[in-house]
Amino acid sequence: MTRHSRTARHSKTAKSARIISVASQKGGVGKTATVTNMAVGLVSLGYKVAIIDMDTQGHIAFSFGIKKIDLQKTIYDVLIGEAKMRDIKRNAFGVDLYLSNNSLSDLSPTVTAHINAKLFPAPKYLLKNAIAQIQSLYDYVLIDTSPSIDIQTMNSLLASTDIIIPVLPEGLAIDGIFDTLVLIKSIQNQGSKINILGILPTMVQESTNLHNVMLQDLRKHFAETPEIKVFETVIKRAIRHGLAQTNGEPDIKNAPEYLSFVKEVFAIA
Numbered sequence: 001m002t003r004h005s006r007t008a009r010h011s012k013t014a015k016s017a018r019i020i021s022v023a024s025q026k027g028g029v030g031k032t033a034t035v036t037n038m039a040v041g042l043v044s045l046g047y048k049v050a051i052i053d054m055d056t057q058g059h060i061a062f063s064f065g066i067k068k069i070d071l072q073k074t075i076y077d078v079l080i081g082e083a084k085m086r087d088i089k090r091n092a093f094g095v096d097l098y099l100s101n102n103s104l105s106d107l108s109p110t111v112t113a114h115i116n117a118k119l120f121p122a123p124k125y126l127l128k129n130a131i132a133q134i135q136s137l138y139d140y141v142l143i144d145t146s147p148s149i150d151i152q153t154m155n156s157l158l159a160s161t162d163i164i165i166p167v168l169p170e171g172l173a174i175d176g177i178f179d180t181l182v183l184i185k186s187i188q189n190q191g192s193k194i195n196i197l198g199i200l201p202t203m204v205q206e207s208t209n210l211h212n213v214m215l216q217d218l219r220k221h222f223a224e225t226p227e228i229k230v231f232e233t234v235i236k237r238a239i240r241h242g243l244a245q246t247n248g249e250p251d252i253k254n255a256p257e258y259l260s261f262v263k264e265v266f267a268i269a
């Protein structure tokens, strides 16, 4: 299908977006780079895409050339009921952005402070309710998360239809994945049907023996659990993948592996 006809088809039909958290209990594994590059990759294929930043560091703003200090209202204001999603929407490089900054770290204290007033009867479902305002507008909503297991991450996972787990094939990588899988189990036990799309090896240095051995181990380990897939596509360690965060100009031409990746994940061409 051509890009043109896909765009035309999408503009006519009401959508119900796939909501995808990119999450891992490890920091610095390429979560933000994955969300950013997947989003511009999907846009280049003609899809309607949004990103929600649920990390208090606000790195998605950086990645799209927006100063987080300039943000008047953020996802925090939506979650506490003081703004609508449409009030905070920005657009850059074809992606709709629902951004955050440090104010998001007030979420837990605010919810706790109002516990007696029952202002937030379902504090773990604030994001799910916010996404209901925009779900029909998009094909894909990608959520960037922080490594901690806090109210932001619980909200992200409970709002998601799917999860992608990036992993750096070093050290105790498999153990790190295990922590995330335990978290997903607990989310599923709370009634969520969240689907594990798979594990994405990131920052891979194919020239190093360590990475090759770890990658093989990873594939072997998860071959025994067919419901958890290790993607064929791997993301190499290369400065260009982090360029968006440095320059604030995401461009899928700099990150072609991520284009192969979105095609593999969603079985699209």
Ligand SMILES: Nc1ncnc2c1ncn2[C@@H]1O[C@H](COP(=O)(O)OP(=O)(O)O)[C@@H](O)[C@H]1O
Pocket (backbone or CB within 6 Å): 026, 027, 028, 029, 030, 031, 032, 033, 034, 059, 202, 203, 204, 235, 236, 237, 238, 239, 240, 241, 242, 243, 245, 246
């Ligand atoms: N494939 C990659 N190769 C090289 N550097 C990368 C790659 N992916 C991300 N980076 C850089 O590594 C750092 C951590 O990546 P980031 O996406 O911020 O991880 P996380 O969101 O999991 O903390 C950033 O400086 C980013 O620009």
Ligand SMILES: [Mg+2]
Pocket (backbone or CB within 6 Å): 031, 032, 033, 055, 059, 144, 145
């Ligand atoms: Mg990040």
